[in-house]
Amino acid sequence: xxxxxxxxxxxxxAGSPRRVDVVVVGAGFAGLYALHRLRGLGLSxxxxxxxxxxxxxxxxxxxxGARCDVESIEYSYSFSPxxxxxxxxxERYPSQPEILRYIDHVADRFDLRRDIQLDTRVxxxxxxxxxxxxxxxxxxxxxxxxQFCILAxxxxxxxxxxxxxxxxxxxxxxxHTGRWPHEGVDFGxxxxxxxxxxxxxxxxxxxxxxxxxxxxxxxxxxxxxxPARNRPLDPEAQAAVKASYPALRxxxxxxxxxxxxxxxxxxxxxxxxxxxRRRYEAAWEAGGLMSMTTTFADLxxxxxxxxxxxxxxxxxxxxIVADPDVAEALTPTDHPFGTKRPCLDSGYFETxxxxxxxxxxxxxTPIVEIVPSGVRxxxxxxxxxxxxxxxxxxxxxxxxxxIDVRGRGGSLLREKxxxxxxxxxxxxxxxxxxLFIVTGPGSPSVLxxxxxxxxxxxxxxxxxxxxLRAKGIxxxxxxxxxxxxxxxxxxxxxxxxxxxxANSWYVGANVxxxxxxxMPYVGGLPIYRATCDEVTADGYRGFSLTxxxxxxxxxxxx
Ligand code: FAD
Ligand code: NAP
Numbered sequence: 001x002x003x004x005x006x007x008x009x010x011x012x013x014a015g016s017p018r019r020v021d022v023v024v025v026g027a028g029f030a031g032l033y034a035l036h037r038l039r040g041l042g043l044s045x046x047x048x049x050x051x052x053x054x055x056x057x058x059x060x061x062x063x064x065g066a067r068c069d070v071e072s073i074e075y076s077y078s079f080s081p082x083x084x085x086x087x088x089x090x091e092r093y094p095s096q097p098e099i100l101r102y103i104d105h106v107a108d109r110f111d112l113r114r115d116i117q118l119d120t121r122v123x124x125x126x127x128x129x130x131x132x133x134x135x136x137x138x139x140x141x142x143x144x145x146x147q148f149c150i151l152a153x154x155x156x157x158x159x160x161x162x163x164x165x166x167x168x169x170x171x172x173x174x175x176h177t178g179r180w181p182h183e184g185v186d187f188g189x190x191x192x193x194x195x196x197x198x199x200x201x202x203x204x205x206x207x208x209x210x211x212x213x214x215x216x217x218x219x220x221x222x223x224x225x226x227p228a229r230n231r232p233l234d235p236e237a238q239a240a241v242k243a244s245y246p247a248l249r250x251x252x253x254x255x256x257x258x259x260x261x262x263x264x265x266x267x268x269x270x271x272x273x274x275x276x277r278r279r280y281e282a283a284w285e286a287g288g289l290m291s292m293t294t295t296f297a298d299l300x301x302x303x304x305x306x307x308x309x310x311x312x313x314x315x316x317x318x319x320i321v322a323d324p325d326v327a328e329a330l331t332p333t334d335h336p337f338g339t340k341r342p343c344l345d346s347g348y349f350e351t352x353x354x355x356x357x358x359x360x361x362x363x364x365t366p367i368v369e370i371v372p373s374g375v376r377x378x379x380x381x382x383x384x385x386x387x388x389x390x391x392x393x394x395x396x397x398x399x400x401x402x403i404d405v406r407g408r409g410g411s412l413l414r415e416k417x418x419x420x421x422x423x424x425x426x427x428x429x430x431x432x433x434x435l436f437i438v439t440g441p442g443s444p445s446v447l448x449x450x451x452x453x454x455x456x457x458x459x460x461x462x463x464x465x466x467x468l469r470a471k472g473i474x475x476x477x478x479x480x481x482x483x484x485x486x487x488x489x490x491x492x493x494x495x496x497x498x499x500x501x502a503n504s505w506y507v508g509a510n511v512x513x514x515x516x517x518x519m520p521y522v523g524g525l526p527i528y529r530a531t532c533d534e535v536t537a538d539g540y541r542g543f544s545l546t547x548x549x550x551x552x553x554x555x556x557x558x
Contacts, residue, residue, distance in 0.1 A: 292309065
């Protein structure tokens with residue numbers, strides 16, 4: 001690739017769109033790394049980001065207690081050994097401000113900002129078959145023509161408010177955890193309500209309880225939560241990791257979830273109850289998601305095995321929570337452990353022993369409406385000054401489908417995915433040439449350490465574009481057959497686990513009307529990565545490669 005082959009040229013005529021090689025939508029971990037990699041290939045890249053800063057998840061989710069639940073040493077880019085060595089993490093689990101500082105550092109260190117347009121939402125992307133290019137339109141009136149379009153829009157970026165009537169009448173202030181004000185919120189002396197007890201609620205509730213005069217937690221479904229046991233990182237331990245970082249990264253890449261822990265081999269049912277309890281206690285004391293989820297090999301595939309872990313966690317809730325009725329209400333019984341994303345907490349269950357905290361069990365007394373003074377349930381009006389929605393996201397498809405993406409023949413992606421997302425490898429979708437999705441549905445994405453999955457996807461996409469350019473191929477498109485086979489494979493694997501039994505956001509159950517389809521790939525990173533690599537080695541098996549470049553444009557359809 002020479003400089004002349006890239007396309008950052010002025011528009012040919014007044015009114016015609018600016019031309020670049022690649023448009024990337026989103027400037028979180030995925031969009032930033034995509035920009036860096038593609039620039040390295042000599043391509044011109046335009047990134048659009050709706051937020052007023054880079055960082056994606058870590059730009060938007062500034063709620064009290066927001067923190068990663070993958071350890072900092074592993075929740076970080078591996079592409080630059082220098083970056084790995086120079087960045088010092090301060091805690092076992094990095095807080096949102098620390099991750100945002102890291103991402104800002106990455107943006108500066110690799111001089112990324114000059115190709116990122118902030119405060120700009122992509123509203124439409126349309127494929128022009130004749131020219132073999134995407135026209136990307138934004139809410140600020142930009143129109144850019146690109147050969148490739150990469151949706152790095154995030155799996156958990158389309159924030160979702162609950163379907164509760166009356167919010168407009170509320171006289172207090174309200175917030176969504178995924179759109180938290182940058183200046184922070186002072187809950188001192190206020191009566192606060194939190195709706196939602198997923199990861200965001202469970203992280204924020206203990207911190208808000210310490211600030212507020214009174215906190216009411218509105219819980220629809222109790223969740224399994226494990227102690228984080230966060231702590232400062234010992235500099236010597238960090239130095240030891242850095243001394244052999246490549247080996248750690250390699251172990252992470254070869255692990256099921258992109259986290260360097262050994263894979264378990266025992267069944268939970270193959271050991272005697274004392275030994276089982278001993279292992280669960282050790283995992284509980286160690287803290288973190290992985291200790292408990294990797295205690296035994298069959299927790300996510302065998303209900304009886306799963307029950308042993310679920311019962312252990314339930315016993316811990318009863319031990320911690322002083323009031324037996326509150327403990328009972330906080331105890332998850334409607335889904336197997338791990339089938340909804342388990343949460344990590346710092347003092348969540350203990351918070352319900354505080355005098356200024358009330359739990360409202362919405363299964364017994366559902367919310368009727370929001371009223372000017374607070375929240376009315378079937379039992380009472382809870383008077384509130386502030387309301388926090390920790391109600392999650394339209395996950396995995398929400399951000400993609402909020403864009404009018406039109407492929408060959410003007411077909412709309414939203415319509416194509418009306419019965420659930422259909423992709424090949426979670427990377428591409430038939431009928432939409434030269435469109436890539438980073439950590440899309442059908443890939444391990446949210447079941448893994450996302451930074452590891454993001455790097456793998458971006459590397460695959462960059463290698464693919466490099467190959468197409470080198471061979472003079474204009475367009476790559478997943479075939480319908482390969483997509484159908486992949487969707488079947490993803491479903492078949494999921495159906496061999498307990499995952500689909502839960503009403504989780506993995507199946508879209510949190511969004512009324514969303515088709516119930518298990519979206520992530522459960523086969524694990526090593527098999528997935530090997531499959532992607534085989535597809536590449538096989539000349540992009542399952543894709544059709546068409547078109548040749550010409551002098552006028554990047555290619556004409558063959
Ligand atoms: P994002 O960070 O979501 O970035 C996508 C960006 O695209 C956003 O900035 C958004 O504004 C922008 N965008 C979307 N649509 C448009 C559009 N139409 N036009 C312009 N811009 C657009 N993962 C883990 O592995 N471990 C964790 O512990 C973990 N903790 C999390 C905690 C929270 C609170 C949340 C919400 C998610 C967490 N995740 C975690 C998942 C997290 O989303 C990923 O780890 C990672 O940050 C995703 O990066 P991304 O770049 O793919 O997407
Ligand atoms: P979530 O897991 O989807 O939780 C949303 C909560 O809001 C659930 O308790 C849900 O109840 C409740 N809710 C939704 N609509 C409601 C309504 N109309 N009435 C009452 N309650 C309602 O969302 P999240 O907590 O933001 O987390 C989403 C994902 O982001 C996580 O699973 C995780 O992957 C990631 N995340 C990670 C961390 C971390 O620890 N690093 C932190 C935050 C987020 P139901 O369960 O009944 O639907």
